Amino acid sequence: MPEKDDKDAKDFHVGVPMRCEPFFLRGSNSLDWGLKNRLAKIFNPESGRTVMLAIDHGYFQGPTTGLERVDVNIVPLLRFSDTLMCTRGILRSTIPPTYGKGIVLRMSGGPSVLKELSNEQLACDIEDALRLNVAAMAVQVFIGGEHETQSVHNMTRLVDVGQRYGIATLGVTAVGREMVRDAKYMRLACRICAELGASYVKTYYVPEGFETVTASCPVPIVIAGGKKLEELEALKMAYDAIQAGAAGVDMGRNIFQSEAPLAMIQAVRKVVHEGERPDRAFDYYLTLRNQKKSA
Ligand code: 5RP
DSSP: OOOOOOOSOOOOOTTSOOOOOOOSSTTOTTSOHHHHHHHTTTSBTTTTBEEEEEOTTHHHHOSOTTOSOHHHHTGGGGGGOSEEEEOHHHHHHHSOTTOOSEEEEEOEEOOOTTSOTTOOEEOSOHHHHHHTTOSEEEEEEOTTSTTHHHHHHHHHHHHHHHHHHTOEEEEEEOOOTTSOOSHHHHHHHHHHHHHTTOSEEEEEOOSSSHHHHHHTOSSOEEEEOOSOOOHHHHHHHHHHHHHTTOOEEEESHHHHTSSSHHHHHHHHHHHHHHOOOHHHHHHHHHHHHHHHHHO
């Protein structure tokens, strides 16, 4: 039996307006509580940004360089990521269930690098995503690609089930080999993903006019790292994207193919969360890398 509460000195703060803080993420204020809670496991509420570690490449590329052994090469990096993007196969087999941050689950697949990549279908059921307690579901969208409509429908189907259960959807704008990577194309692809319900969008950074891509997309944008660059170049790209309005990075090869992945992910964090300038972040990378070498 609960104790009787007969204290007279209660303070109801009569006259104090109920606190109601806007949600910190662009375009996300009207979402339901569960969706916001999951997005807060991807984006750091203090900086409003994220360092997503992307290791899902195996779903069409097999054991690509740096991902030959996820247990050896990736697990030690996890504590420096805000969230992990991976397939359910790697998640179940290799990622410790004690990883307490958001999981962004690769939900589409089908063709390998040997075939037409835009011919993807949904490759995982929402029930499994729920069972795996994921924060978001990622799906490739091939605007202008051979199977454009099919890939858009893959995304809209995920948006529908995601809304039902409060799971976010990440629209991944995939650029075909023959397509021009410019701001005009990225504006088109990102805006289509957002209009059709993506909670946030991943795209590639373009040096000319990237601020128009972020400005015209009503939900957060994160950039993929793309092909491996020199570390300083990758840090510059991340810095420029953040300055142009990106809410973070979804970076894979530029971290796990770096000469010193642990140092690189920490340097990327400096740029993303602290707005550190690339040259200073690079010095930080070198210091960490050299410490490791001399240890
Ligand atoms: C693969 C992906 C990757 O997650 C994405 O491209 C990020 O990785 P990287 O930084 O290596 O480009 O979506 O299809």
